[in-house]
Amino acid sequence: MEKKIIVIGSGPAGISAALYARRSGAEVTVVTKGAGALAKAERIENYYGFAEPLSGAELERQGIAGAKKLGVIFQEGEVMQLGFNDTFDGYQVSGPSFELSAPSVILAAGASRQSLRVPGIAEFEGKGVSYCAICDAFFYRQKRVAVIGSGEYALHEAEVLAPHAAELHILTNGAETDVAFPQEMLLHKQKIAAVEGENHVERIVFEDGSLLPLDGIFLAIGTAGSVALAKKMGILLDGQNIRVDDNMATNVPGIFAAGDCTGGLLQVAKAVYDGARAGLAASKFIRGK
Ligand SMILES: Cc1cc2nc3c(=O)[nH]c(=O)nc-3n(C[C@H](O)[C@H](O)[C@H](O)COP(=O)(O)OP(=O)(O)OC[C@H]3O[C@@H](n4cnc5c(N)ncnc54)[C@H](O)[C@@H]3O)c2cc1C
Known part of the structure; x- marks a missing residue:
């Protein structure tokens, strides 16, 4: 249990986080409900290393294959609940057919695009x-x-x-x-x-x-996105983005976030960089436990 890290999301941020955490010696499980924003990109022409443009879906497939080669474990399914684990000092991540626990979780579930914009929703948050x-x-x-x-x-x-x-x-x-x-x-x-x-x-x-x-x-509109999961844990937001410090740490110790869900440049390069920082920081966090 001590050396485990759970990553939610298998886009560029989640996979990059998983690679860095795995290479730092952690046992890493990526939980994913499948393709994210990247798979919608028809052609990627602005990412390092490809002379010929490739589709977002292919880049995603290659990323996942590389992580599997390094020994990252994959759990398929939608995360619907993120909470404290009562029996040990850590977190529980669960969906319809799985329940996982770890001392550290990296949220990399992409941008939350589905919310309800009607008068009263924001005003009554926490008041019903x-x-x-x-x-x-x-x-x-x-x-x-x-x-x-x-x-x-x-x-x-x-x-x-x-x-x-x-x-x-x-x-x-x-x-x-x-x-x-x-x-x-x-x-x-x-x-x-x-x-x-x-x-x-x-x-x-x-x-x-x-x-x-x-x-x-x-x-509970659509699927449980990064922001919905963050709100379950009292993680602070900046608008619709998860607030993180320089190490991609949220305000909840042991929970990190990376990629589109933290705002800024919504691009693969930034998601990969965020993921690397979050993976390293989560590894350091679990070593200190
Ligand atoms: C049409 C389009 C074209 C684009 N073109 C480019 C481009 O040319 N160049 C570029 O750099 N960027 C491009 N982007 C942006 C780029 O795709 C994103 O910035 C990048 O994919 C963000 O990575 P991410 O890992 O943060 O999120 P995502 O890639 O969105 O990955 C999120 C992951 O989280 C998973 N997930 C979400 N919720 C849950 C849940 N509850 N339980 C389990 N798993 C969950 C998803 O299944 C997915 O695996 C484009 C985006 C779009 C939509």
Whole structure:
């Protein structure tokens, strides 16, 4: 357990972090839900070392193959929960079919592009708007709560809330869903216009003018991105970017971040550099434990 590092994301930042951490002697597991931003790039012409442009998907494939050669372990699946591990001084990273623990975690899950921009969401953060069911479900015992989202991540958060809530709503905000939400989770597909309340969330207003009285709202749109995972741990942000120091360390000891999720130049070169620094810093951190 002592020498383990978990990297979330297999883009250039995550793979670079894994390479440097592995070469520093750590046992490294990369957890990935698959292709990230890089795979969307048709041609990469501005990265060192390639006379002929290559596709982002090919660069990503080569990166992953190199890490595997060095002995980096890969766990496929979407991370839906990042939390403290109660039985030892470290962190737990889990998804639908896995649960991993390590004293250090590197967040390299790319930029979070999915958020809900409607009036009231930002204003009521911490006053009824939450990003972490497992952290906050307890505060909503016998209350009316809603999860905003339409995918597996939304179902995961709703399942955590189900034993506590008096009423549980799923708000897809206009999106279709192929997830089989249980019947007791009440599905609403209308678009959301606003979140309203006095000092705390009191209701959702839909674009069709209808109202849904609520005590709490949990955001779980799309997949759990870097920022959603960071918010579960109380990691500080600068806007939609994870705040890091010169060693890519967040404010939570042992948790580092690298690549697009930390903002700045959203390019492969910067992601690779960030990853290298985070991998080295995480290795140093676990050696000091
Ligand atoms: C269309 C397009 C063209 C581009 N062209 C260029 C270019 O020409 N040159 C250039 O330098 N840059 C280019 N970029 C930018 C470049 O792709 C990014 O800056 C770079 O990929 C960022 O690396 P990253 O590792 O931070 O994130 P990403 O590459 O986005 O990788 C994120 C990783 O995290 C994983 N992940 C996310 N959430 C979870 C979760 N909950 N659980 C498990 N895994 C998760 C993803 O599956 C992925 O493996 C382009 C980007 C796009 C979209």
